[in-house]
Amino acid sequence: MKPDTSTPEVVETTFYVRFAETDAMGVVHHAAYIVWMEEGRSVWGRAQGTPYNDFIATGFYLALVEVKARYTVPARYGQRVTVRTWLEKFGSRGMTFAYEIINPDDGAVHLTGTTRHICVTREGRPARFPEAWLARLEAAK
Amino acid sequence: MKPDTSTPEVVETTFYVRFAETDAMGVVHHAAYIVWMEEGRSVWGRAQGTPYNDFIATGFYLALVEVKARYTVPARYGQRVTVRTWLEKFGSRGMTFAYEIINPDDGAVHLTGTTRHICVTREGRPARFPEAWLARLEAAK
Amino acid sequence: MKPDTSTPEVVETTFYVRFAETDAMGVVHHAAYIVWMEEGRSVWGRAQGTPYNDFIATGFYLALVEVKARYTVPARYGQRVTVRTWLEKFGSRGMTFAYEIINPDDGAVHLTGTTRHICVTREGRPARFPEAWLARLEAAK
Amino acid sequence: MKPDTSTPEVVETTFYVRFAETDAMGVVHHAAYIVWMEEGRSVWGRAQGTPYNDFIATGFYLALVEVKARYTVPARYGQRVTVRTWLEKFGSRGMTFAYEIINPDDGAVHLTGTTRHICVTREGRPARFPEAWLARLEAAK
Numbered sequence: 001m002k003p004d005t006s007t008p009e010v011v012e013t014t015f016y017v018r019f020a021e022t023d024a025m026g027v028v029h030h031a032a033y034i035v036w037m038e039e040g041r042s043v044w045g046r047a048q049g050t051p052y053n054d055f056i057a058t059g060f061y062l063a064l065v066e067v068k069a070r071y072t073v074p075a076r077y078g079q080r081v082t083v084r085t086w087l088e089k090f091g092s093r094g095m096t097f098a099y100e101i102i103n104p105d106d107g108a109v110h111l112t113g114t115t116r117h118i119c120v121t122r123e124g125r126p127a128r129f130p131e132a133w134l135a136r137l138e139a140a141k
Numbered sequence: 142m143k144p145d146t147s148t149p150e151v152v153e154t155t156f157y158v159r160f161a162e163t164d165a166m167g168v169v170h171h172a173a174y175i176v177w178m179e180e181g182r183s184v185w186g187r188a189q190g191t192p193y194n195d196f197i198a199t200g201f202y203l204a205l206v207e208v209k210a211r212y213t214v215p216a217r218y219g220q221r222v223t224v225r226t227w228l229e230k231f232g233s234r235g236m237t238f239a240y241e242i243i244n245p246d247d248g249a250v251h252l253t254g255t256t257r258h259i260c261v262t263r264e265g266r267p268a269r270f271p272e273a274w275l276a277r278l279e280a281a282k
Numbered sequence: 283m284k285p286d287t288s289t290p291e292v293v294e295t296t297f298y299v300r301f302a303e304t305d306a307m308g309v310v311h312h313a314a315y316i317v318w319m320e321e322g323r324s325v326w327g328r329a330q331g332t333p334y335n336d337f338i339a340t341g342f343y344l345a346l347v348e349v350k351a352r353y354t355v356p357a358r359y360g361q362r363v364t365v366r367t368w369l370e371k372f373g374s375r376g377m378t379f380a381y382e383i384i385n386p387d388d389g390a391v392h393l394t395g396t397t398r399h400i401c402v403t404r405e406g407r408p409a410r411f412p413e414a415w416l417a418r419l420e421a422a423k
Numbered sequence: 424m425k426p427d428t429s430t431p432e433v434v435e436t437t438f439y440v441r442f443a444e445t446d447a448m449g450v451v452h453h454a455a456y457i458v459w460m461e462e463g464r465s466v467w468g469r470a471q472g473t474p475y476n477d478f479i480a481t482g483f484y485l486a487l488v489e490v491k492a493r494y495t496v497p498a499r500y501g502q503r504v505t506v507r508t509w510l511e512k513f514g515s516r517g518m519t520f521a522y523e524i525i526n527p528d529d530g531a532v533h534l535t536g537t538t539r540h541i542c543v544t545r546e547g548r549p550a551r552f553p554e555a556w557l558a559r560l561e562a563a564k
Binding site: 025027030031034035038061063064065066067068069070071072074124 | 307309312313316317320343345346347348349350351352353354356406
């Protein structure tokens, strides 16, 4: 499941579970991991020199069109999680990110997943990535 | 705490607690009630003929500048809650809403609170309500 | 995509988008739909006479193990959404729900998705559904 | 507003705004700050040697009974925020935390607030803090 850690580049971010992210089953609610994957993408963008805010400044957005997530060991309040994010596929009109969310202290895997995104105009119409951005993403890959 | 139910007009909305709104203490997380108060304002706006989307269309936003909330009996998954919302104060540049969140089935009071809002431009600068809107709010009060 | 509306039974719930569910792209954030699917399951359970709280009372939980979601037209604040939920598959140790989230006013499809769940003990170990519950789910299907 | 930074001890935590925390006004939604204050308390507890999980292990919870928050400059996606948390008041049955949320890069103050908490049993009845814990909190103050 884990890619070779250098190609494509895996970007990691580690933080504590927030209490608000738990639910009445005593573990982290499944929607919280969806937000963590998004945060993984944000960190990936900043690490690659392609922060999402810079992308928005070009007049485009990345619209999420698909989420696939498999949940294994539940994460709990009090622990840290590490989100590992990498660019799995990338084309002129969209991209797919892959994720692994683990417990950095015992190595347990909480989730593996992917999200698919397309480039859209501010009005939400599918579009081709701006050329300059394509080059930056090509370099980041 | 409860105002006379006709003056100002109290608008109610009732819905089930969502499982995602609970936390590991087994009850509704305190941030969920903040969202419910906002939903109370939305319902109030629609009931008064002043939906928030229409307000945004005038080129202004309502910025929330203060929240005060007192939590009493915790709400739980499986129950319904009723949010009672009314306009407590209203001026040319802002307004204060008051709320009571209860269990409609047993009358338990979950929360009482207020939120204060000011009219701002799209750039976030404080502004006077547009005249037409002042008149509508005056009528709604 | 839509099943025959009677077999299996599709349960619908309709509500307004909450402002808190939007993001800075001006549309509903993708994690909010995950919560809506869960709310669809809650409504399904209540409609079938198998509310989730009753299930928890048996000493078991339903652990979500997979989410798949495809996002099409974005939903927006000010509109209503209808979550259509049905039981797609069901076995002695788990079940799969399918969803369609639409705009009830213009028929636009916002999301189609599935979630897979397994029966677990309070300690999180996979288990077989209690017999009485298997019978209720069989009837509900 | 800012206390002398040593007495009581102010504990800081800094993180990036998550995209999911924004709303359609383009800024951070007001409920997200409520979660950040809670995260401030978590970090405070870990810094003081009194993590919340250890407290729960004693058989008690801290129930939040009041939130007061004043919102000033809105925070935005792409920036970092620093949550400064300190224990404002403390008694045998409850405590009050105070917070300041700022932009660590330009010093802008996003929010000042307080939360009040009481010690409750697992069943939710108000209780006195366990003696050992009182001593630890006394030391932490």
